[in-house]
Amino acid sequence: MNSITRIDDVWSIVGVEPARIADDVCAFLDVSTTSFGRATHYNSRDKQLQAEAAVHGRLFDISRDLYQILLSLPGTTDRARQIGMSALLGSKQNGKECLLTGTMERRVLESFVKSLPSQRMLKLFDAFRGFGNEFGAKKSNNARTRKLILRTILNSPRLELWTIKYRSKLQRILSHAWGRSLGSAIGAVAAKKRRNDKEKSMLRKHVFSYLGSNGGKVEVVNLNHVLQCIAFLYGERDRISDDMKLLQSFINAKTNISDGLKLPAEIIEGIRSTYHKNVSASELLKMRADVGGIRTRYEKRVVQKRVKEAGGKVEMNPLDYDAVELYIYAFEVGADSEILKALDKKAKDAANLLPVSYDKLAIIVDASKSMEGSKEQPMRPLATTLSIRDMLQKSAIETRTLYCGGLIKDTCPSDMDMRSGFDAEMRIVKPAYETELAQLLLDALVYEPDAVYVISDGYENSPAGRFGDVLRKAREIGIDVPVIHCNPVFASETGSVRALCEGIEKVTTLPVRSPMAMGSGIIRGLIESDPRRGLNSILRIALTGDSPLAGLLTEGGVS
Amino acid sequence: MSRNISMEDILFGIGAGRAQSVGNMEVIPLISEDRDEIIDESMYGTPADVEIGTRNYGEVDMRNVSDRVNFVPPGAGWVVKEAAQDHAIGSGEILGPKASNLVKTARCIQSNQGGTISKAAHEMLVLPVELRGIALAKRNMCGYSDMWDDLSNFNSQHGIQGFKELAIFLKEFKRQMDQFVAEFELVPNQIGAVIIINGKVIGIEIAPTRDYWQYVWTPLIRVCYGSLASECYKRSSVDHRNIPISNRNPLELVENTLSGLRDAVLKTDQDRIDAVNVFVSSLKKKKFLVGNVEQNRSNHYLLSGLIRPDRENGQIEGQIVVTEKTIPFFSACGI
Numbered sequence: 001m002n003s004i005t006r007i008d009d010v011w012s013i014v015g016v017e018p019a020r021i022a023d024d025v026c027a028f029l030d031v032s033t034t035s036f037g038r039a040t041h042y043n044s045r046d047k048q049l050q051a052e053a054a055v056h057g058r059l060f061d062i063s064r065d066l067y068q069i070l071l072s073l074p075g076t077t078d079r080a081r082q083i084g085m086s087a088l089l090g091s092k093q094n095g096k097e098c099l100l101t102g103t104m105e106r107r108v109l110e111s112f113v114k115s116l117p118s119q120r121m122l123k124l125f126d127a128f129r130g131f132g133n134e135f136g137a138k139k140s141n142n143a144r145t146r147k148l149i150l151r152t153i154l155n156s157p158r159l160e161l162w163t164i165k166y167r168s169k170l171q172r173i174l175s176h177a178w179g180r181s182l183g184s185a186i187g188a189v190a191a192k193k194r195r196n197d198k199e200k201s202m203l204r205k206h207v208f209s210y211l212g213s214n215g216g217k218v219e220v221v222n223l224n225h226v227l228q229c230i231a232f233l234y235g236e237r238d239r240i241s242d243d244m245k246l247l248q249s250f251i252n253a254k255t256n257i258s259d260g261l262k263l264p265a266e267i268i269e270g271i272r273s274t275y276h277k278n279v280s281a282s283e284l285l286k287m288r289a290d291v292g293g294i295r296t297r298y299e300k301r302v303v304q305k306r307v308k309e310a311g312g313k314v315e316m317n318p319l320d321y322d323a324v325e326l327y328i329y330a331f332e333v334g335a336d337s338e339i340l341k342a343l344d345k346k347a348k349d350a351a352n353l354l355p356v357s358y359d360k361l362a363i364i365v366d367a368s369k370s371m372e373g374s375k376e377q378p379m380r381p382l383a384t385t386l387s388i389r390d391m392l393q394k395s396a397i398e399t400r401t402l403y404c405g406g407l408i409k410d411t412c413p414s415d416m417d418m419r420s421g422f423d424a425e426m427r428i429v430k431p432a433y434e435t436e437l438a439q440l441l442l443d444a445l446v447y448e449p450d451a452v453y454v455i456s457d458g459y460e461n462s463p464a465g466r467f468g469d470v471l472r473k474a475r476e477i478g479i480d481v482p483v484i485h486c487n488p489v490f491a492s493e494t495g496s497v498r499a500l501c502e503g504i505e506k507v508t509t510l511p512v513r514s515p516m517a518m519g520s521g522i523i524r525g526l527i528e529s530d531p532r533r534g535l536n537s538i539l540r541i542a543l544t545g546d547s548p549l550a551g552l553l554t555e556g557g558v559s
Numbered sequence: 560m561s562r563n564i565s566m567e568d569i570l571f572g573i574g575a576g577r578a579q580s581v582g583n584m585e586v587i588p589l590i591s592e593d594r595d596e597i598i599d600e601s602m603y604g605t606p607a608d609v610e611i612g613t614r615n616y617g618e619v620d621m622r623n624v625s626d627r628v629n630f631v632p633p634g635a636g637w638v639v640k641e642a643a644q645d646h647a648i649g650s651g652e653i654l655g656p657k658a659s660n661l662v663k664t665a666r667c668i669q670s671n672q673g674g675t676i677s678k679a680a681h682e683m684l685v686l687p688v689e690l691r692g693i694a695l696a697k698r699n700m701c702g703y704s705d706m707w708d709d710l711s712n713f714n715s716q717h718g719i720q721g722f723k724e725l726a727i728f729l730k731e732f733k734r735q736m737d738q739f740v741a742e743f744e745l746v747p748n749q750i751g752a753v754i755i756i757n758g759k760v761i762g763i764e765i766a767p768t769r770d771y772w773q774y775v776w777t778p779l780i781r782v783c784y785g786s787l788a789s790e791c792y793k794r795s796s797v798d799h800r801n802i803p804i805s806n807r808n809p810l811e812l813v814e815n816t817l818s819g820l821r822d823a824v825l826k827t828d829q830d831r832i833d834a835v836n837v838f839v840s841s842l843k844k845k846k847f848l849v850g851n852v853e854q855n856r857s858n859h860y861l862l863s864g865l866i867r868p869d870r871e872n873g874q875i876e877g878q879i880v881v882t883e884k885t886i887p888f889f890s891a892c893g894i
Contacts, residue, residue, distance in 0.1 A: 369744035407747070434579050434588075434744050439828070442821050459741050461579040463831070469810050470824060477815045 013063050018531035021062050025535065028059045028070055029524040032080035033517045056083050064088075065099045068108050069542045072549050074353055075517020081112045082124045089128075089145045100549075106144070108549070113152050122166050125149050125173045141176060149177045150210040154226055163229040164250045165264050171233040178206060187234020190227040203227070257284070261293040268293075318342035323350070323387035324380065324514050330428055331379045340427065347390035350515035354395050355523055355537055358451060361396035362444035364437060365389050365429075366456030367406025372431040373489075382431050384488035384514060385455045391515040392453050400447045402440040404456070405433030436462035437500070438470040441483075445474055451482045457489040458498030458509070468501030475504060484525065486512040563846040564864070564879065569765065569889050572597060575839045576749065578831060581742040586780070587835055589751035589765060598885050600768040604629040607774055609654065611637055612678030617703025619646050619665040620678060623654035628857050630654070630767065630888050632775060633698075633878045634691035634783065636668055637681045638726050643674035645726060647686050647706075649698030651878045651890065655857035666694060666706040670723035685775070685783040686725070688761060688892050689713055692876060695863070717786075732786060739785030740777055751889075753842070754784045760872045761787070761894060763842075767880075767887035787894070847879060847891070858882055866891065 013021070031052055060067045070076070071084040088109060093102050100108060113121055128149070130139025153159065153173065162170055175183035186206055189199045207226065228244050231237075240247045246263065253260025253268060257276045260268045265288070272284050279287075288294055292315075300316040318326055318339045323346040326339055335343075371382040393399045406429035437460055444452045460467050471483060485500050487509060499509040508528070510521035519541070527534030542549050572594030579586045604625035612620050619637075623629045631654065636647030645668045652660060668686075686694055693709050707723035714722045719731055729736070750772045751765035762784055766772035808830055810823040849864035859880050866875040877891025 369746070370741055405744075433746050434577060436577070438824055442817070442824060445817055446821075457741070459581075461581050461742055461744065462577055463579070464581040464742070466824075470820065473810055473812060473820050473823070474817070477812075477817070477820065479817065 013066060013535070016062065018527075018535045022527050022531035022534070024055075024058045024062060025066075025070070025527055025531075025538075026524050027055045029520050029527075030511060031055045032070060032073075032076045033511060033513055033520050052083070056080075056087060060087050064093065066539075068100055068105065069539065069549060071112065072108065072542060073520050073538070075514060075520050077513070078116050078120045081116065082120060082127075085109055085112055085124060086127065086140075089142070089148070090140050106148075109148060110152075113148065118158065118162060119166070121152070122162070122169050122173060125153075125176075126169055129172065129176045146177045147210070149173060154207065154210050155212070159226060159229050160244060160246045161264070163232050164246055164267055167233060174230070174233065182206065184234060187230055187236060190234070191231035191236030191239055193239070258287070261288050261291045263293075265294070265299055319345070322514060322516070323347065323390065324383045327383035327386050327428070328379050331383065331430075335428060343387070343390060346387070347394045347515065350387075350391040350518065351394035353516060353519050354391070355519050355526075355541055356395075358396040358449070359398065360447070360449045361392060361399045362447050362449040362452045363389055363392050363399060363401045364404065364440045364444055364452065364454040364456070365401060365406070366404045366435060366437065366454070367429045367431055368404055368433055368435040369431050370435065370457055370459050371405075379431075381457055381488045382429070384512065385486075386428070387515050388453075388455050388486055388488070388512060388518060391518065396450075400444070400449070402443055403429065404435060404437050404440055406430065407432045434462040435460045436466075438466040441467060441470050441474075445479055445481060449481060451484060453484050453486060454500065455486045455488070455512075456500065458485070458487050458500050460500060465501075468504065471501055471504050471507065475506075480506055482506045482508070484522070485509040486518070486521065488512050561848055561850050561864075563848055564881075564886070565843070566845045566847060566866075567843040569847060569879070569886050570839070570843055571886070573750065573765065575753075575835050576746050578835050579743050581739075583757050584739070584742075584784070585755040586743050587753040587755070587838070588746045588749045589753065590746065591748045591750045591769065594750065598767065598887055600770075601627070603627050603767040603771060603887065605768070605771045605774040606631055606635070606683050607680060609683075610678050610680050611676065613644065613646050613665070613675040614661070615675070616644060616667055617646075617663065617665050617701060619648055619662045620659070621652060621654060621662065622659040622678070623657060624680075626656040628653070628655060628859060630771075630880055631683075632685060632888075632890050634686040634694050635778075636684050636686050636725065637676060638668070638684060638729060639676050639681055641674070641677065642672065643676040644672050645669040645724070646676065647690075647694055647725075649694035649696070650853065650863070651861060651880070651888075653854050653856040653859045653861050653880060658856070664698060664701055665703065666697070667703045668706060668710060668725045670704070670707045670710075672724070683775075683778055684729075684781075685778040687713065687728070687786045688783050688894060689716075689787065690725075691783060691892060692894070695876060695878070698863070728786070729782065736781045736785045740781045743780055745773060745776055752779075753839075754780075754892075756784070756787065758871070760842075760875065762892040763875065763877075763889065764891075765886075765889040783892070847889075849879060859887070864891075865893075 056067075059070065067084065068088070071081055088105065093105050116124070128140045128145055153162070153170070156162065171183075177183075178186060186202065189195060189202060190207075192199065195203070207230070208223065211222065211226065224241070225244070228240055228247065232240060232244075232247050237247075237251060240251065242248060249260045249263055250267065250271075253263060253271045254275045257268070257272060257279055260271055263271075268284065268288070269281065272279055272281070285294075294300055319342050321329070321342075323343055326335075326343055326346070329335075330339055365385060367382060367385070371385060373379055373381045389401060393401065435456070437454065437456065441452065441454070454467075483504075483506065485508065487498060488511075489498070501507060508525040510518075510525060512518055512521055523534055523538045523541070526537060570589070572592055574590045574592040576588035576590045579588070604623065604627035606629070608623060608625035608627075609629055609631055610622045610624055614620050621631065631648065631652040633649065633651040634647065635651070636645065638645045646665050647668045648662050648665045650662075650664070652662060654660060685691065690706070690709060690713055694706065697705065710723045710725060711721070714720070714724075714728055717728060717732065719727055722728075748769060750767075750769055751763070753760060754762035754764070762779075764775070764779060766775060808827045810820070810827060812819045812823045814822070845866050847864045847866055849862040852860045852862055854861035859882055861878060861880050863878050864876070866872075868874045873893050875891045875893040877889070879886060879890075880888035
C-alpha cells in the first residue's frame with residue numbers, strides 16, 4: 001500500500017511513478033463511471049464481473065488512499081462504490097501508512113452509503129451475508145461492517161418506510177448483523193411493553209448503542225419508533241401503535257385499500273393485486289395521485305403520462321432530477337419554462353465541476369436517428385448528449401454549437417431568458433437523419449476554438465470514416481486543436497465506447513454517462529497524455545476546496 | 560404469361576436520399592416525394608397489426624387486426640420464445656381489413672423443436688437473404704421440413720455445424736446484427752431502400768407507408784441483409800475503388816489549407832450525390848419481369864418476378880403488390 005502526500009501544491013503517491021500506474025488508473029476511471037455489472041452483447045455477466053473485479057483489485061493494491069479518492073469523484077457509479085465498500089470493509093486498514101486514517105475511512109464509507117439509493121444500499125448490506133458473488137463481497141460481519149449496517153439502518157429517518165418496503169431483506173440484514181437467534185430475541189423483546197433488566201440490557205447493548213451520534217442520548221419517541229419497526233420485521237405486528245402510520249396503513253390496506261394510498265407504489269400494487277382484484281391498476285394510480293400518494297422522484301417522472309391519461313395530476317419539482325432525467329421527461333411529456341430553467345441551473349452546476357475551462361469552444365452535437373437509443377432506454381443517448389452540450393456551453397466564454405441531424409422539438413417556450421449565444425430554438429431536438437460529422441468538424445475548425453467537443457455515439461455512416469479522414473488531413477496542414485469525443489453509448493463490439501477515429505494525435509474518446517461524470521472523463525484524458533499532471537489534478541480536485549474529502553482531511557488534522 | 564413493369568413506375572414519386580455506408584455495405588434511402596399524391600397511406604397497416612400462429616407444422620394462420628389493408632413481406636418469419644416450432648413463409652401475403660388467411664406452404668425453420676405457436680402479434684423477422692430466395696422459390700409447394708437442409712447449409716457457411724434452425728444463427732451473430740442496425744439510420748419520409756454490398760445491388764425494398772417501413776427496417780437490415788454483410792465483411796477485404804456509389808472517395812486537396820480541405824470534402828460529397836443520382840437513373844431503366852397474379856385480395860394483386868442480371872449485378876427476385884393505379888409494395892433481393 002502506498003500513501004498520498006502533498007509537497008507545496010503537488011500531490012503524489014509515495015514511491016509510485018505516475019506513468020507506471022496511469023493505465024490502471026484510466027482503466028479504473030472507465031469502469032467506475034460506466035460499468036453497471038451487466039451482460040453486454042460482447043461479454044457474459046460473469047466475464048464482465050471478473051474484469052471489473054480485476055480493475056478494482058489493481059487500484060486497491062496500488063494505494064488504498066487513491067482507491068477511496070477515485071471512488072469519491074462525482075460521476076462514480078453506485079455499483080463502483082458498492083464494490084469499493086466491499087473491498088474496504090473486507091480488509092484491514094493500516095492507519096500508519098495512509099493519508100486517510102481509520103476514522104476518516106469510516107466517514108468516507110458513511111458518505112458512500114449516504115450517496116446510494118436505499119435499495120442499492122440494502123442490496124450491498126445483504127451481500128455481506130456472503131451469498132452469491134454480488135460486488136465481490138465475501139461474508140463479512142466484522143465490527144466495522146456491523147457498526148456501519150446498524151448505525152445506517154437504525155438511525156435512518158426512513159426506517160419505517162424501509163420496514164414495509166424491504167421487509168424480508170431488512171430482516172435478513174439485521175439477522176446477519178446481530179446473529180440469527182439474537183435477532184429473533186431482539187425482535188420479541190422489542191414488541192414487549194414491559195421488559196425485565198436482562199431484556200433492557202440486551203436492547204441497550206444491541207440497539208440503543210447504535211442510535212444517535214456516537215451512541216449519545218436518544219429521544220424516547222425515536223426509540224419507540226425503532227423498536228416497533230424491529231418488532232414488525234420479526235413478525236410481531238399486533239401491538240403497533242397508531243403513530244406508526246405507514247405500518248398501520250400496511251396492515252389496514254389489506255381490508256380497505258383507501259388506507260394504503262400513501263404506501264410505496266409496489267407495496268400498494270401488491271396489496272391491490274392480492275386483496276382487491278376488483279380495483280384496476282389505473283384506478284389505483286388515479287386514487288393515489290388524487291391524495292398525493294405518488295411521492296418518489298422516479299415515480300413522479302415515469303407516471304406523468306399515465307396519470308395525465310387517467311385524468312389526474314402529479315406535482316414535481318424539476319430541481320429534484322438530474323439533467324439527463326429531465327431531458328427524458330421533456331421528450332416524453334414536453335418541457336415548460338420551469339424545466340428549462342432547471343436544466344440551465346444543472347448545466348451551470350456541472351460546468352463548475354469541470355477541471356478545465358475554455359475561452360472558445362466548438363461543440364458538435366450528434367442528433368442523428370441512432371441517438372434515440374434502444375427500446376429499453378429510449379432517448380437516453382440524446383438526453384445525455386443534450387445535457388453535456390448544456391454544460392459545455394456554460395464552461396466557456398464563447399461557444400459555437402453545431403448539430404448533426406436532428407429536428408427541432410416544438411416545446412421550447414419563447415419567454416426563456418437564454419444567455420447570449422445560447423441557441424434557444426435548438427434546446428430540445430429530436431433525433432433524425434444520418435450521421436455526417438465531417439462537414440461539421442470543418443465548420444468547427446474554421447471557428448478556431450481552444451478545443452472541439454464531439455458528443456456522438458460514434459456510428460458515422462455518411463460515410464463511415466470520413467470524420468477521421470478530415471481530421472487527419474487537418475493535422476497534416478498544421479491544425480492541432482484537441483478533439484474530445486464524448487460518447488454516451490456503450491458499444492458492445494469494442495467492450496467500451498466506439499471511437500470516431502483512431503491513431504490521430506490529440507484526439508480523446510471519453511465514455512460519458514452524465515454531465516457530472518464528465519470531470520472524471522476529462523481527467524482520464526489528461527492522465528493518459530500526461531500522467532504526472534493528470535494524477536496531481538485528480539488528487540487536488542478530490543482533496544482540496546469544497547470536496548467532502550477535503551473536509552475530512554481538515555478535521556483529521558492533515559495538512 | 561409474363562410482362563414487364565418498369566422500375567420507373569415502381570419508383571414513381573420516390574427520390575433517393577444520401578447514401579449511408581459502413582464497411583462494404585451501403586444503403587440508399589428511398590424517400591417519398593410525390594408519392595403521397597397517388598398512395599393514400601391511411602389505407603395501409605403495418606405487420607405489427609398481424610397476429611400469427613401455427614395450426615399444424617407448415618401452416619401459418621394470420622389475422623390482420625387492423626381495419627386497413629396489410630402486407631406480410633416475402634420471407635417473413637417468426638422465431639418465438641415459447642416451446643414451439645419457428646416458422647417462415649416464402650411468399651408475401653395480402654391481408655384485407657380484419658381478414659384472416661391460412662398459409663399452408665409455410666416452412667418450419669427449427670427442426671429440433673416441436674409444438675405450435677400460439678396466435679399473437681409475435682415479433683416478425685425477415686429471413687437472411689440467402690434463405691429468403693430459397694423460401695420464395697418454394698412458395699407454391701407444401702412441405703414444412705424441406706428447408707432444413709438449406710438451413711443446415713446456411714449455418715455451415717457461417718461456421719455453425721449441425722443445426723437445422725435459424726435461432727442458433729440469430730444467437731451466434733446477435734452482436735454483429737445489432738451493430739448493423741445501429742450503423743444505419745432511418746431518415747424522415749423514408750419508405751424504402753436500395754441495399755448494396757461490395758458495390759452490387761442485393762436488395763430493393765419499397766413499403767406502402769412510412770410507418771410500415773419503420774417497422775420492417777430492423778427485420779430487414781438486421782437479419783435479412785445485415786447477416787450477409789457481416790459474413791462478406793469477414794471473407795473479403797473491401798476495395799473501395801470498386802464500389803460505384805463511391806463509398807468513401809479519398810480526399811484530394813488542391814490547396815493545403817482549411818478552405819482547400821473544405822473544397823475537397825464538398826467535392827467528394829457532391830461526387831457521392833451525383834453517383835447516387837446516376838445509379839438511381841440507371842435503376843429506373845430496368846424492368847421487373849412478372850408472371851401471373853398470385854393473390855387478389857381487397858383490390859390488391861400480388862405478383863412474383865425478377866430483374867435480369869447485368870454486368871454489375873446478379874439476378875434479383877421478389878414480389879410486387881399493385882392496384883389498378885398504384886404500386887404500394889415492392890420487395891426483391893438476390894446475391
